[in-house]
Amino acid sequence: MIMSEPIPIVDPTTPAGMLEIDLVKQARKGDFSAYDELVKRYQQRIYATIYHMTANHEDANDLAQESFIKAFQALPSFKGGSTFYTWLYRIAVNKTINFLKQRKNRQHMSLNDLDFNAEHDPDLMALISDKTPVREVGLTELQQKLNEALLKLSEPHRMVVVLHDVQGVSHDEIAEMMDCNIGTVRSRLFYARQQLQGFLAEYINPA
Amino acid sequence: MNKSENNFKDLRQLLKLKQHEVPPPGYFNNFSDQVIARLQSGEGRGAETISERLSVQAPWLAWLLQLFEAKPGVIGGFATSLVLLLVIGVIVSERPDSMPNNILTATTDSPSVTSLAAVAPSDLGAGGGIVASTNPVTSLQPVSTLFGQPSGSPLFQSASFSTSGN
Structure with a gap:
């Protein structure tokens, strides 16, 4: 019942x-x-x-x-x-x-723990087991590298990636939040993703 | 755009990891209480910086200031254009042909200073206004009085003061 x-x-x-x-x-x-x-x-x-x-x-x-x-x-x-x-x-x-x-040059990370569901996320598991050349890489290390890569982006580019790809905010709303036009949001997102892909090539490119 | 999304599929999968980062358990239980307590204690009242106020009330000005900060060349160009405008303004204002024409015509048509000085005070009559000044006369425009426009000319009389003895 x-x-x-x-x-x-x-x-x-x-x-x-x-x-x-x-x-x-x-x-x-x-x-x-x-x-x-x-x-x-x-x-x-x-x-x-x-x-x-x-x-x-x-x-x-x-x-x-x-x-x-x-x-x-x-x-x-x-x-x-x-x-x-x-x-x-x-x-x-x-x-x-x-x-x-x-605080431009005084960045230090203080990362939150990953929740229990991270270890059961099929997307993340697939990424680690299939694509990563360094097979033994753990989620915590991946988390560290991902945050380091994000911090290398300029603030506006990081903000767009965070809002869209992490938070799921729409382009329109981001444009309103950041007081810029939607074309700027799209171009920033594209450029930021390109940069991130370069920084994280070791972890996301097929072996 | 879909093609672009596909290009970054792996990256977006990796970014999902960020969604699993969570603050310590119970963190949000008293978050709002802390905010309200700080508000009730009056903290931060009037502590708003100019840049913060600008970013909300005049985002375009905040954007301009940020642009100046990010690209010093822009502020140089902006300052140069301001100085150029100022110089052009000064040059235009000092051109001789920019002088009002009525001053020249009024000077040529008006009686000479000596003839003005020769007019007896009694000739001016009750309707005529006497303007006495130690400053040179720069304009011979009619001066209205409490009783209306004075009739006849001259309207102005230069006055000279001399001290006897010294």
């Missing part, structure tokens, strides 16, 4: 049940519980984007918190021309790029 989990009933009058637009309106009035809900909705995506850009958990933690704080302070200037999510991303993207420019 299969026991199904009870579906949680969301009360639309509580922050958890409110629409994003209503939460933003409440937060603009200084309602911290509404903003708390907005933070909860986007914390993972914002943190992940910054983490993949910096390859450093502590930096990502600080920058993610600062991005949310800055967004709250800037809420009065949010005109609603884009979604709150895109606008928040833009703040995080700018903050991260500014941070990386300042």
Whole structure:
């Protein structure tokens, strides 16, 4: 007998049940519980984007918190021309790029652990067992090399790869987040992938 | 674009590894609490830098500044074009033919300074305005008074002051 989990009933009058637009309106009035809900909705995506850009958990933690704080302070200037999510991303993207420019030559990695599912991802397993010349390479080493290669890219190129290939954000949304046109996004993505392929040739080219 | 996607198939598979990187367990449990606590303590209020404010309110200006930072040659070109504009502006403004014509015509048509000085104060009448100044007269345009336009000429009189004894 299969026991199904009870579906949680969301009360639309509580922050958890409110629409994003209503939460933003409440937060603009200084309602911290509404903003708390907005933070909860986007914390993972914002943190992940910054983490993949910096390859450093502590930096990502600080920058993610600062991005949310800055967004709250800037809420009065949010005109609603884009979604709150895109606008928040833009703040995080700018903050991260500014941070990386300042610490240009002081990059050190502090990588997060891989989750349990990584060892069971068929794509990754196929990549390691079939294509890698160094057969005994482990996922941790691959993770290290991948992050090193990403850090060699310029900030705008890295951002496009992270947003599109890692986070799955569309070209249109990236263009809006990075305040550039869609052609620029496509060309940056192509160039960044080409560079990454060169840096990681040992690990992805057929033996 | 599909061809391009196929070219990078292996790379994209490898990039999937990034999706498996996760922060320490329970990390997000109190993340929002930390953000709200910092907001409630008033941290960061007014600590916004100019560049941060620009990036949100005037992204085009932030972009221009970033361009200057990234390519110093651009700022050189920008400064040169500004200086050129300034020089051209100065040259154009100092050309003699750019002087207003009415000044020249007014000077030739008006009575000489000596004849103006010879006019007795009583001749000016109640309607005539007397403009006395120690500065040279540069314009002979009619001056309106509280009682309307003065009739007749001269409208201006140069005044000279002399001290006796010294």
